[in-house]
Amino acid sequence: MTDRFTPVADARAHILAACTRVAGTQRVPVRDALGRVLAADVISPVSVPPHDNSAMDGYAVRHADLSADTETRLTVVGTAYAGHAWDGEVGLGQAVRIMTGAVMPRGADTVAIQETAKVDGDTVIIPPGQKAGQNRRRAGEDLKAGEAALRAGRLLRPADIGLAASLGVAELTVVRRVRVGVLSTGDEVMSIGDAPREGGIYDSNRYTLTGMLTRLGCEVVDLGVARDTREALSAALESAVGEVDAIITSGGVSVGEADFVREILAALGEVTFWKIAMKPGRPMAFGRLTKGGRDTLLFGLPGNPVATMITFYFFAREALLTLMGASPVPAPIRFDAISGSAMKKQPGRTEYQRGILELRDGRWHATVTGAQGSGILRSMCDANCIIVLDDHVGNVAVGDTVGVIPFEGLV
Template identity: 40%
Template sequence: MAQLSEDTFAFGGPLMSIEQAADLAGQRIRPVEGTEQVALADADGRVLASDVVAGLDLPPFANSAVDGYAVRFVDLASAGETRLALSGRLAAGADAAGIATAGVAVRVFTGAPIPEGADTIFMQEDVTAEEGFVRLPAGLKHGANARPAGEDIAHGETALSAGRRLRPQDLALLAALGHASVDVRRRPRVAIFSTGDELAEPGLPLPPAAIYDANRAALRAMVARAGADVVDLGILRDEPGSLAGRLREAARGCDLILTSGGVSTGEEDHVKAAVERVGALVFWRIGIKPGRPVAMGVIEGVPFIGLPGNPVAVFVTFAFVARPVVARLAGAAHVAPVPLPVRLGFPYLKKPGRREYVGVSLTPAADGVMIASKHAQDGAGVMTSLTRTEGLVELAEELTRIEAGTLVPFLAYDLLMA
């Protein structure tokens, strides 16, 4: 478990960019300790604990990329057609030992080993077959259609580097190298909770003047997708004394404490007082909308992040502020998603000095460029601005008026939560 000092998140600047927030968290938070061996079947999304060095060539032997005929290039005529006798037949998995290749052609199939001496393969559709012979056209390059041993990865080469969050294609590579299991980092344990006397648990009757707790449902899923184990503390009531005790208890069993709401300076924002009772709290004024100051703190050496209370602001600030912290704790190399350009389908006014994110849907224009259309309502509490759109357009800090037709960056929700 990472042990941080109480001034870990101190920041002296007046307004922090999203990149500064991610970089600062990355510098000041250490990955959790501990590794484990897991089967490949359970390794998707886990973070690789150490470099994987190839213990064999991939492919491990020279093989044919096509169905056809293997020959020695030196046996081909310098000009015109070549006629060679057939000698042998090799399918995938067959043993090529002892098969002659000098002055002859060998029938091979895709994946079959290339017999010693042969180095070039003609595709069967380019060859004229006769009884016991084949006629080979001129013009084929030396080495055509032959996969040499180690073409993909050579023995001793680093196949995958530590810190990589494993994907299906990575698992395929590990399997091809003969690995049935892999060494991965322990998942961080992230405690989440909601506070408020007005909150009710979904599935239960809704009392008067109450609302169902939506933010915790989103945070559970986002934390899990970020590669951490969720410790759900449920709904904590607005009682400063009990809140402080639950925070201290969570810090002793988790690597990060994450919540939404309750950390402003109002009289009913009891999380702020509870954190300050058992640890330290600072506010990062991040130039982002939707959102507001994000609370960063330390409780008994464990980092605490307090996100805004509105659900759209929770989604956005988690994606750009909290997710890099979770990735760092997991030992992963967090890579910011790369946006794609789309054409804004509406004019937009904004204040300078902050980056704004607006939920949009996309439709193709006649020239193939996607046009971004804004949801009818886009307040920080309007959840349908997320559920009825496909992603966010990113409007830079220096912009104040963006005209319809302007090309702007677009980030799909799937990319933000990948």
């Protein structure tokens, strides 16, 4: 382990440089594709919309019939509904009552909205000032047949699912799910169901990591708890290499433990141990384990619960999305807020404080949740954002501007 502190940006760049999309794709029903990454372009088989149609309820008219300076009286000769086109052609001095989404009648090129029109029996009176082609949606305005509607690498969201369905596409080709093994380490770690014992703590990290990975769209493989022996840790890791795309461990990477773990990992592959210039989450390991010509990435995260979550979100998350084939990788949304708390900080490291974000008087305000120890998991439960204090930032006073990343879209 080097004595130099590695900047957050350098560690992230190193990790991402080692990640490429996993091999393998699947065909899934469009309704099951939410959150998956598209492996092939979706080519539109039809134009969208398939025909010229009205964008508003009103009257389909010929713009050439309208006076630029005075009202124009036209005879209403029919009605066009969405899904039921009017079978005719608009002639000189005529108009057709038209509903939103209805096919534009032949001969008509403009729609006057109903709110500005006046009706007198079978006559409609159109005010001056109408623009040619207004309120008319052109065929193929959204998509033309043969164009790519969705590109490979897209992380599919609800609107994408709807767009594919609007094209009549029943199945999509997506990247297979990334398989991630989750392993906790330590003699003190107990599993749910174990009887309480002196010095023991129930394992929260495996469950937190499983939740985060599931939310991200990964397939999770529970590797259980490895005790603090060479044999136990080596067996747990070796059994997973090549069977999963990545392994995430929690614990066993701090200064006192690194030499022991390093010996095991050196026998399985190439792993770098870092002291990252951040809080929480300073100790971390990353590398590639190999067995029988098959590789598995390793993320060695710190054991304190908050540090585990923070290092996952700011290092493992991007890497796993890259393995999933997401391009571009969606970055967490970050914006400025007014600090409601004073925070002590030395420049030179990045700090991630748990905060409560609220909108008051049109401005965002962020206040820390309370004690910020890396073992206080409750601070993550109470928070709805991360307050990011970049490495150049010093002490923060109430009223100062801070960067915030809301949990929505991240967690």
